[in-house]
Amino acid sequence: MTQGPTKTRNMIEAINDAHRVMMERDETVVVYGEDVGYFGGVFRATAGLQKQFGKTRCFDAPISEGGIVGTAVGMAAYGLKPVIEIQFADYIYPGYDQIVSEVARMRYRTAGEWTMPMVIRSPYGGGIFGGQTHSQSPEALFTHIAGIKTVIPSNPYDAKGLLIAAIEDPDPVVFFEPKRIYNGPFDGHHDRPVTPWSKREEAEVPDGHYTVPLGKAAIVRPGEELTVLAYGTMVHIARAAVEENGIDAEVIDLRTLVPLDIETIEESVKKTGRCLVVQEATKTSGFGAELAALVQERCFYHLEAPVERVTGWDTPYPHAYEWIYFPGPLRMKNALKKVLA
Structure with missing residues (x-):
């Protein structure tokens, strides 16, 4: 595990940097989803990636969650490492059949011949007054499905390290990002977020490559x-x-x-x-x-x-x-x- 100089980052910045680090290290990593390319994602988690790596490495997808997940299955099976974004966890349900029937089962149904080195990222939970269609927490639906790893970070340091570990993992990972603490500032002592993000240890995020191991609390x-x-x-x-x-x-x-x-x-x-x-x-x-x-x-x-x-x-x-x-x-x-x- 290599760690360089640190920089104070919020969770969005840490996630963005994790993409950048892995796209620089591994040319098989591709990033796509709705509005993730030119616009950089609705929460800016992929900002600047298309400009740096080009439209073949970071690009927009049609408004079709089933299509986004389905194409990722093919990419992962044939050697790429897709990191796809579902714009809100509430939108993941049209792609749920693909996740359950294809993504989770591929290693087992092929006796290990094919793996699914893919990450499905999505903002989840409340905190932005998004109502019923932008605020759900569906993590239990994925923890019930054998063959999928489910990750939820609570701070910027872990967010970057866990995302890098997820991208490097040979099996599929659902990576839920709590949008309530995306941009910092939140310390849990208030009914609503406060500013700025408290300068605690977890907000100091190394610039380079490091991982936080999956499966370790x-x-x-x-x-x-x-x-x-x-x-x-x-x-x-x-x-x-x-x-x-x-x-x-x-x-x-x-x-x-x-x-x-x-x-x-x-x-x-x-x-x-x-x-x-x-x-x-x-x-x-x-x-x-x-x-x-x-x-x-x-x-x-x-x-x-x-x-x-x-x-x-x-x-x-x-x-x-x-x-x-x-x-x-x-x-x-x-x-x-x-x-x-």
Whole structure:
């Protein structure tokens, strides 16, 4: 792992730099999707790539998610490494059949003759008042499908390192990017983002090539009283909540949902005896349910309280009540008190 001089970057800048680093290192990497070429993506994650690498390496695609994913299947099978952008996670459903029926199964159905070295990037979650069609968190739909890795970073450093690792991985990776913290600034202590992005260690992003390994969680705050499991934006919510309420909690950033670092989770819960799971997505059948089940299975005799969850509502995504929908300070405080009682 090589790391050069660092620069303070927000998540968008870190993701953009990850593309640039890999396109310079590997001529088989191609980037495309709706508006990612000349315009540089709706969130500017691919800004400047077409100008630097040309229209054959970074280009626009028609408004056809099934077509975008389908062409990536062919490219990956024949030696390229496509990094495709689905403009919003809410738009990924027309391509879901391709992902489930082709992308996830190719290695297995060909007995390893063909692999799928491709990355499907997409902004996900709320935070921009995008309403029901620009704010969904569908990660559980992909963690359920064998053959796909699912990654969700929570900070700029991890975003770049995880994306590079995903591009270099021989198997398909769904890479969800929490748009609420795309441009920084967010520290979890407020109901809405604050500026500027707090200058913490994770915002210092090396210029060169480095990777953050897939399948390895990060303990972002050590503690002894309880374990809090979170990913994406919810890492900041969780960390802020335990600090504001004076709780000696261990906060774990999962970073990748599949493969899951169950060893780190198990070690932490056996130490603390309590566990709280936080997710932005709706509660029913969310990934938090899987986490709760795993903790119950592996740590039952160490638990001193039931595993608690804090999640979004079981409703269609509410436009006007977006900031009430999110797990926030009050709901976190109540859940922390309940699991500690």
